[in-house]
Amino acid sequence: MVRQPVFAVAILACAFFSASNLPAQNVAAAPPLGWNSWDAYGLTIDEADYRANATVLGQLREFGWEYAVIDEGWYMENPFGDRVPDRKYVWDANGILIPAVNRFPSSANGAGFKPLADWVHAKGLKFGIHIVRGIPRDVVKANLPIAKTNFHAADAADMTSPCPWDEGNWGIKDNAAGQAYYDDMLRKYAAWGLDFIKVDCISDHPYVPTEIAQIALAIKKTGRPIVLSLSPDLRH
Numbered sequence: 001m002v003r004q005p006v007f008a009v010a011i012l013a014c015a016f017f018s019a020s021n022l023p024a025q026n027v028a029a030a031p032p033l034g035w036n037s038w039d040a041y042g043l044t045i046d047e048a049d050y051r052a053n054a055t056v057l058g059q060l061r062e063f064g065w066e067y068a069v070i071d072e073g074w075y076m077e078n079p080f081g082d083r084v085p086d087r088k089y090v091w092d093a094n095g096i097l098i099p100a101v102n103r104f105p106s107s108a109n110g111a112g113f114k115p116l117a118d119w120v121h122a123k124g125l126k127f128g129i130h131i132v133r134g135i136p137r138d139v140v141k142a143n144l145p146i147a148k149t150n151f152h153a154a155d156a157a158d159m160t161s162p163c164p165w166d167e168g169n170w171g172i173k174d175n176a177a178g179q180a181y182y183d184d185m186l187r188k189y190a191a192w193g194l195d196f197i198k199v200d201c202i203s204d205h206p207y208v209p210t211e212i213a214q215i216a217l218a219i220k221k222t223g224r225p226i227v228l229s230l231s232p233d234l235r236h
Contacts, residue, residue, distance in 0.1 A: 032196060032227055034067030034126070043073030043087075044080065046103040047116065058123045067196050067227075068120055069128035070113075074099050084137075084168045094147040095139035096185050097131065117193035128196030128227075129189070133211050134162075134169030135181055147184040151177035161208065163201035174210035182211075182218040190222035197226055204232030 035057045037045040054068040073079045075097035077088035090100050099107035106115040117127040140157040156178045161171030172178040189197065199215060202208050212230060219226045 028227055030064070032067045032126075032229070033065045034069060034128070035065070036069040036071050036128075036130075036198075038071035038130070041071075042079075043071075043076060045070060045074070047105060050116070051119070054120055054123065054125060058125055061124050066124070067126045067128050069130065069196060069198065071130040071198070072132065072200065074104065074129060076100055077102055079103075087168075089136055089138065089168065091136060091139055091144075092188075093144065094184055095135060095142075095144040095153050095181070096147075096188050097136065098188075112188065113192040113194075117195075121193060126195035127193055128198065129194065130198040130200060130231075132163055132166050132169050132200045133202045133208060133215075134158075134171045136168055137170055140170055146177060146180045147187075149177070149180045151180055153181070156181040161206070164205070166201060171208065172211050172214060174214070178211075179214050179217065182214045183221055186215070186218035186222050186226070190219075190224040190226065194224070194226055196229065198229040198231055200231040202232075203230035 035053055037050065037053070040053075041049065050068070050070055057065060057068050073087075075090050077090060077100045079087060081087040088100075089097065091097050098112055101108045104113070104116065106119075107113060113127070113129070120127040135153060135157050140153045140159075143152045143154045145152050146156060155175070156172055158171035158173045158178070163169060163171075172181060186197075197215075197219075199212075202211055216228060219228060
C-alpha cells in the first residue's frame with residue numbers, strides 16, 4: 001500500500017547560519033520553515049513519498065513554508081537494517097555519501113540529488129538534506145582518497161570523536177585533511193542544488209566547534225547560499 005503524504009509543519013532546527021562573512025556568521029533572516037521527513041518516516045523515506053510531501057508543502061509556499069528536507073538515512077540501501085552494516089551505506093569513490101538509487105531512482109548514473117533538487121526548485125521550494133557529522137567508518141577502513149588532494153580518509157578521521165548514538169561515522173580532525181573532506185562533501189552537495197543542510201550530533205552532547213567551523217568554511221567555498229542548521233543530541 002502506498003503511504004499517504006504526511007505533512008507536519010515545523011521550524012526545522014535549533015541554530016541557523018548563512019555561509020557568508022566567516023569567521024563571524026550571519027544568522028538567517030528568518031527561521032527556515034518547511035517540512036522534514038524524520039517524524040513521519042525516520043530513516044525510511046523514498047523518492048515517491050518525498051515528492052508527495054513536497055507537493056503538499058508547495059501549497060503553503062505563499063505563507064513562507066519552503067524548505068523540503070530529507071532527513072537521515074537517504075544514503076542507506078536498507079534503512080530497515082538493525083545495525084550499520086545491514087543498512088548498506090552508499091558513497092562515491094572519495095567516501096562522500098550519495099543517495100541510494102534503489103530508494104531515489106532519479107539519482108542513478110551519478111546524478112545524485114540534482115534531478116530531485118531541480119524538481120523541488122521548479123515548485124518554488126528549497127531543497128535540504130540531513131547528515132551526521134564526520135566520515136563513514138568503512139570509508140576510513142578502506143582509506144579512500146580525498147578528492148583533489150594527496151590525503152586519504154585516515155588522515156581526516158578522528159577516531160576519538162565518534163557520535164555517541166550513531167555507529168556509522170568517525171569525527172573529523174581539525175586539520176587540512178579534515179577540511180579537505182568537508183570541502184569535497186559540500187562541493188558535491190552544492191552542485192546538486194542544495195539550499196539547506198542539517199548537521200547532527202555537533203552542537204551539544206557533544207559540542208564540536210571545530211567541525212562546525214570546517215563545515216561553515218566548506219559552505220562558503222562553494223559560493224552557494226546554503227543554510228547550516230546545527231542539531232544537538234537530545235538523547236542526554
